[in-house]
Amino acid sequence: MNLQDDPGAVFRANLPDLTPPPAEFDLDRIVRDGHKIRRRQRAVLGGASATSVAAIAAVLALSAGVIPDGILKEDDELPPTPSQELEAEPFALAGYPWPGDDGFGDPAEAEALTAAGREAFGDLLIATGLFEASDFESVVNEPSEAEIQQYAEEVGITLEQAELELSYVEDDGKFVFTGQSTAGNYGQVQLYGYRAWALAAENEDPAGGRVLDVETLLPGGWTAEPGPTSKQFFPQHLIDDDVDEFATTELDDGRILYTAVDGCVVRHAVVYPNGSTLRAAWDGGCQDGDPAHPVDREAFEAAVLAMPELDYSAEGLHEIDPVEVPTGWLATDDAWWEWAEDGAQSTAADVREALAEIAPGAEVFEPWASPAPDSFFDGDEVVLHSYHMIGSLPYETTIDTTTGDASVDLTYRLPGGWLPGFNDADASGPYIADCDQGFTCTELEVEGRTAYVAERRETHEPDAASGAVEPWFEGEYEVTVVDPEGWAVSAWVQFGNEDFALSAEELAGILARLPAPTYDPELEPVVPR
Structure with missing residues (x-):
């Protein structure tokens, strides 16, 4: 959603086409010229009900071929936002299609991230006293030669095939990256990535929240411009700068590191030269001002920077013209x-x-x-x-x-x-x-x-x-x-x-x-x- 002062103006200027044709995606042009986007204004003057009434009245009137007075005028323009324009990332106003019921994810990429994540963050998690080294190991069923021989004869396959089928993961362990697809602009596009987390307790108690949450995102649908990370915004902000401490560091290898500290929560975001990103959050679990699971900030930053830059496929990435949706x-x-x-x-x-x-x-x-x-x-x-x-x-x-x-x-x-x-x-x-x-x-x-x-x-x-x-x-x-x-x-x-x-x-x-x-x-x- 692009938050605006005047919901009525939003819908006068952005009546959605209910059957839009697919947008052509000129990657070279986008990379060359970039997009001019406006920083999303952080206030909504009209409630969801009022905005929905305006949106629905406009859409229904459009579908009926009748535009009531006051809904759309020839010379209407959106009011300027108070924030400064900036040159956005080339893929900010782009995203991916719905991946279907099977979801998004490449097992090889997920496995690589899991291995790297356990190597980078494992010691920090173990230091909390909540985890043991064995928690971050996958348990694989390793069949004996006799089991392989028996299964091969029963099924009528080779020994190699039998060993492969009998060798499976019994327990993935903890802090495992899996593919995820999240809605951008209320589902107009999807953002693709991988995510892993470690829980303070495996129960329904509020104290059982995530100590560590790490997410990667492929290019598309997000902006490194700091701002509210709520999915009410599009493109989505990686990290919020409305915190106690905030810093941006440009690294020699082309990466950009963002650091935000808010109370007992430390967040980092890393933007890689290939247009992908990673963000990580450590929640110290403050109780009466004292963190239950403190983390060494330098060690946490080093762990974040140790995560690799993967060469993701951007197949399906396409540019969109965002429709205006009543605030969710x-x-x-x-x-x-x-x-x-x-x-x-x-x-x-x-x-x-x-x-x-x-x-x-x-x-x-x-x-x-x-x-x-x-x-x-x-x-x-x-x-x-x-x-x-x-x-x-x-x-x-x-x-x-x-x-x-x-x-x-x-x-x-x-x-x-x-x-x-x-x-x-x-x-x-x-x-x-x-x-x-x-x-x-x-x-x-x-x-x-x-x-x-x-x-x-x-x-x-x-x-x-x-x-x-x-x-x-x-x-x-x-x-x-x-x-x-x-x-x-x-x-x-x-x-x-x-x-x-x-x-x-x-x-x-x-x-x-x-x-x-x-x-x-x-x-x-x-x-x-």
């Missing part, structure tokens, strides 16, 4: 929890009352709100505020061998952190609805609201391997209705009979008649300054 909610911002559970209960009661008239016989079971407060939340993560409820609709279907009313998963999305529209097929993004492969997707106007309807109907051929001796059918609806006030309600329904009596359009009609959720429209997201 930090995972650690639990002010809403004062009324969230009551809001979910009140909303469910209103839904039951409405369904009694709209679809007599429908049921709604115990609701819940998410996310609930959690001491292990990453303080920079952004979440959606939601109410969830499971129920049934009075339309008979058969799933496998069970016949009964169709189950329905209902979700209310409160304002903040999303835009109306469909995400690209099989991708994660800032839009409220998905249109995955195999679905037919349409947009409808229903009862003064906009519905995003995704429908899949598929007949499967017999498959002896799975036990299906006859053709069989499955269908599902994923329908989301967006209200101009900035909230949305969605439903997922699965059915197993082709003559299912409820159509996707009729489901949209039911959702469009449901009441607004109970929430505090004046509550604003906390935005780090």
Whole structure:
């Protein structure tokens, strides 16, 4: 998100295209010219609700071909930000595609980082008294010659193949790097990297937080310009300079080291000449001012600088024109929890009352709100505020061998952190609805609201391997209705009979008649300054 003084101006200038073509990525031009970006202003004058109303009114009006007065004017320009322009990294306004369910990561890169990380930070962790040297060793099953011989004969493979299959890691040990993909600009792109951490305690106690957290990032989606590290910002800042001590050091080999000390937390970020980066945080666990797990700052800096610069592949990196998304909610911002559970209960009661008239016989079971407060939340993560409820609709279907009313998963999305529209097929993004492969997707106007309807109907051929001796059918609806006030309600329904009596359009009609959720429209997201 690009934080601005005037949310209305943001959406006048940046109405999103719901089906954007892929941007051409001229790497040479970007490297040569760079991008001019503005330092993101650290204040939001309009709350998530107000901003969402402006965004949704603009997007829905655009999709309908009508622009109300006051939304868009020919000569409108964004107000200048108060911060100074700077020459950004060449990949700041770029990122990667959604990596799919398998996620991102190269095992060889992860293994190299794990080996280097244990070598660099192992002694510091052992010195805390929380870890032993054996914690940072992987346990590998090493088969005997007799086991290899027996397995090779049983399976009918060579001894070499048998040894390879029987030699596997039983326990990875601690402080292991794994690939990760994190959302940039609320999912418009992904940031790729690797991450490892060491916990003070393996339990749910708040004291069991991360003593050490180390993350690498490939080029794309971040800026070394110091600022709030919240994922509400794009590009994302590597390190925050609003701390007790901050320093920048340019090293002779072309690396740049950033150091931030805030209380008992010491953070470093290293930007490598190849455009990748690493950042590390040591949390001393201050209790009444005294760190429970102090670290020698010089030794920690040396460990960070000992980490290698890997030559990552930047395949899939592409430039984007960031869309403006209403400010999202930090995972650690639990002010809403004062009324969230009551809001979910009140909303469910209103839904039951409405369904009694709209679809007599429908049921709604115990609701819940998410996310609930959690001491292990990453303080920079952004979440959606939601109410969830499971129920049934009075339309008979058969799933496998069970016949009964169709189950329905209902979700209310409160304002903040999303835009109306469909995400690209099989991708994660800032839009409220998905249109995955195999679905037919349409947009409808229903009862003064906009519905995003995704429908899949598929007949499967017999498959002896799975036990299906006859053709069989499955269908599902994923329908989301967006209200101009900035909230949305969605439903997922699965059915197993082709003559299912409820159509996707009729489901949209039911959702469009449901009441607004109970929430505090004046509550604003906390935005780090």
